[in-house]
Amino acid sequence: MRYDDARLDRALAALTLEEPPPDLRARILLATVHRRVPVFQTWELWMLGGALALCAWIVAALVAAPQTADEAVRATASIVGNVAVGLLDPALAMWVGIGALAALAFGLSESALAAFRRERP
Amino acid sequence: MAVISGISDQDLIVGALAGNGEAFGVLVERYERAVYNLCLRMLRNVEDAKDATQEAFLKAYRALRTFKLGARFSTWILTIAYNASCDRLAKRKHDSGVELPERADQRPGPAEEIEREDEARALRRAIDTLPEKYRAVITLYHLQGLQYDDIALILGLPMGTVKTHLFRGKELLRQRLSSESEDDGVCNMVLA
Numbered sequence: 001m002r003y004d005d006a007r008l009d010r011a012l013a014a015l016t017l018e019e020p021p022p023d024l025r026a027r028i029l030l031a032t033v034h035r036r037v038p039v040f041q042t043w044e045l046w047m048l049g050g051a052l053a054l055c056a057w058i059v060a061a062l063v064a065a066p067q068t069a070d071e072a073v074r075a076t077a078s079i080v081g082n083v084a085v086g087l088l089d090p091a092l093a094m095w096v097g098i099g100a101l102a103a104l105a106f107g108l109s110e111s112a113l114a115a116f117r118r119e120r121p
Numbered sequence: 122m123a124v125i126s127g128i129s130d131q132d133l134i135v136g137a138l139a140g141n142g143e144a145f146g147v148l149v150e151r152y153e154r155a156v157y158n159l160c161l162r163m164l165r166n167v168e169d170a171k172d173a174t175q176e177a178f179l180k181a182y183r184a185l186r187t188f189k190l191g192a193r194f195s196t197w198i199l200t201i202a203y204n205a206s207c208d209r210l211a212k213r214k215h216d217s218g219v220e221l222p223e224r225a226d227q228r229p230g231p232a233e234e235i236e237r238e239d240e241a242r243a244l245r246r247a248i249d250t251l252p253e254k255y256r257a258v259i260t261l262y263h264l265q266g267l268q269y270d271d272i273a274l275i276l277g278l279p280m281g282t283v284k285t286h287l288f289r290g291k292e293l294l295r296q297r298l299s300s301e302s303e304d305d306g307v308c309n310m311v312l313a
Contacts, residue, residue, distance in 0.1 A: 013263070015263065031179050032149075032182040033182070034142065
C-alpha cells in the first residue's frame with residue numbers, strides 16, 4: 001500500500017504524545033525542588049576539619065612545652081610590629097591604596113554589567 | 122498546585138527563583154510530557170529517555186537564574202533536553218561504536234484500539250529508524266506542534282535546514298512505511 005502525502009500527514013496528525021512513566025515526575029522533583037541540601041559543602045568540611053586539627057596541634061604543642069607559648073607570643077608581636085612599620089611607609093601605603101581602589105572599581109563594574117545583562121530582554 | 126496552574130510560565134519562573142518549589146513543580150507538570158517524548162524519540166529507549174528528561178529538568182533548575190525572562194520556557198527546556206539526548210547518543214555511539222536500535226515501547230493497546238494503534242505503532246517504529254536529525258525535526262514539528270522558528274532555535278539550525286530536514290525526513294518516512302506495507306502484504310499472501 002502506497003503512503004501518499006495526505007495519508008502520511010493524517011497519520012502524523014493522529015499520532016499522540018506518549019504518556020511519561022508515572023514515577024518520572026516524582027523522580028524529577030526529588031532531584032530538584034525536594035533535594036536535601038547538605039548543611040556543609042565538602043570543601044567546607046575539609047576546611048573545618050583542617051582548622052580543628054590545627055587548633056588541636058597548637059594546644060598539644062603548648063601543653064607539651066609551656067615555654068613555647070611565650071616564644072610564640074613574642075614571634076607574633078614581632079611579625080605584627082614589622083607589618084605595621086612597613087605600612088607606615090608612604091610609598092607602600094599608596095600602592096596598597098591604589099590596589100584596593102582598583103579592585104573595588106573592577107568589582108563594582110562587573111556587578112553593574114551583570115545587572116545590565118539580566119535586565120535586557 | 123491547582124491554584125497556581127493558571128499562572129504564566131514567566132510568573133512560575135519568578136516564583137521558583139524566589140524559592141517556591143511548587144512553582145517549579147507546575148513547570149515540570151506542564152513540560153514533562155513534551156520533554157519526555159522528545160528524549161524518547163531521540164534515544165528510543167524508555168530508561169534513557171527518563172534519565173535524559175530528569176537531567177534536562179535538573180539542568181534547567183540549576184540554571185534558572187540565567188533564563189532570560191521574556192524568552193519561551195518551552196523552547197529553553199526543549200533545547201536543554203535535545204542537547205542532553207545528543208550527549209547520550211554520542212556517548213552511546215562512543216561506547217558501542219553504533220547507535221543502538223533499541224525500542225522498549227512494544228506494549229499492545231486495548232483490543233478495540235489495536236487497528237488504530239497498529240498504524241501509530243508502525244509510524245513510531247518508522248520514525249525511530251530515521252537518522253536522528255530527521256527524527257528530531259519530525260518529533261518537534263508533528264508531535265509537539267512547534268513552529269519552524271522554535272525548532273530552529275531548539276536545534277540550533279537555520280530555518281531553511283529545518284524545512285529541508287522535515288521534507289527529507291517525511292520522504293524517508295513515506296518510503297519506509299510504503300515498503301513495510303508491501304512486506305506485510307507479501308507476508309499475508311504467503312500465510313494465505
